[in-house]
Amino acid sequence: MTDTTTDGATEPVRWEPGAELPTLTITPDRYVTVRYAGASGDFNPIHIDEEFAQQVGLPGRILHGLWTMAQVARAQTDAVGGAEGPGALQRLEVGFRGMAFPEQEIVVTSKVTAVEDGVAVVTSTAKQGSTRVVRGGSAHVRVPDRG
Amino acid sequence: MAETTAPVGKRYPAVTYAVGREKIREYARAVGETNPLYLDVAAARAAGYDDVVAPPMFVVVYSSAAIGAALYDPEVGIDMQRLVHGAQEFAWERVLVAGEEVSTVVALDEVRYVETADLTYYVFGATTTDSEGAVVSTGVWSNIVRGAGR
Numbered sequence: 001m002t003d004t005t006t007d008g009a010t011e012p013v014r015w016e017p018g019a020e021l022p023t024l025t026i027t028p029d030r031y032v033t034v035r036y037a038g039a040s041g042d043f044n045p046i047h048i049d050e051e052f053a054q055q056v057g058l059p060g061r062i063l064h065g066l067w068t069m070a071q072v073a074r075a076q077t078d079a080v081g082g083a084e085g086p087g088a089l090q091r092l093e094v095g096f097r098g099m100a101f102p103e104q105e106i107v108v109t110s111k112v113t114a115v116e117d118g119v120a121v122v123t124s125t126a127k128q129g130s131t132r133v134v135r136g137g138s139a140h141v142r143v144p145d146r147g
Numbered sequence: 148m149a150e151t152t153a154p155v156g157k158r159y160p161a162v163t164y165a166v167g168r169e170k171i172r173e174y175a176r177a178v179g180e181t182n183p184l185y186l187d188v189a190a191a192r193a194a195g196y197d198d199v200v201a202p203p204m205f206v207v208v209y210s211s212a213a214i215g216a217a218l219y220d221p222e223v224g225i226d227m228q229r230l231v232h233g234a235q236e237f238a239w240e241r242v243l244v245a246g247e248e249v250s251t252v253v254a255l256d257e258v259r260y261v262e263t264a265d266l267t268y269y270v271f272g273a274t275t276t277d278s279e280g281a282v283v284s285t286g287v288w289s290n291i292v293r294g295a296g297r
Contacts, residue, residue, distance in 0.1 A: 039177035041211040065232045070178040070204040083194035093236035
């Protein structure tokens, strides 16, 4: 199984205050938490064991918060793109709020609030349906030379 | 009242991590990354890197053992059943590529009990350095334990 990702508009990103970065939309598949547990080393059963999750009062297995944070990071690095993308993200902070679940679409939106000395300050949120799963996301992104 | 015996300021032994090509690929796939720099050695080399590049959030992988040791420290005494990941910050100085070795030191920076909400905040700071001792990344891991005070 694979996750389904849609990166937003392909028109060039405007790195200026008020500009929105391309929206990142991803529907994590049923087993994403299992793959992420293996990749990250976080095997907390609330992410991978449906019965356990329900026993501790959750509706079901929930996504790892850091997986969702990785989507917020990816929205920034993909907005820069190419060889400069991975190194462009200098800083990222997020607050975790509502729970997110596999097999439901997550939408990451990001907006440039300031640009200073070639670094954009970007606010970002991740939502699943009406639940805001990442709140107060703030990134520092080095603006690509090609502008 | 909340127990306040957690050893604020405690520093944990450095944990080294060898950044591997296949682990980067495994991680990149698990989070849906498609940039060929993370997946394709030839593409990474063409862009001037020695090997595949680790996505920034790979910081979670190389600092996981160091954070885990602090989080599960009996002296800190976190009840994992009541633990919620509240907030997370990372800052990156540079990208890592496969073949590098890094070292992460974690400290318990802050413990704060909020009586009105009956929540205890445990804030861990992590610093990762490369083989030359230069900082690669730092992290602030904010964990919340619900109802720990009663």
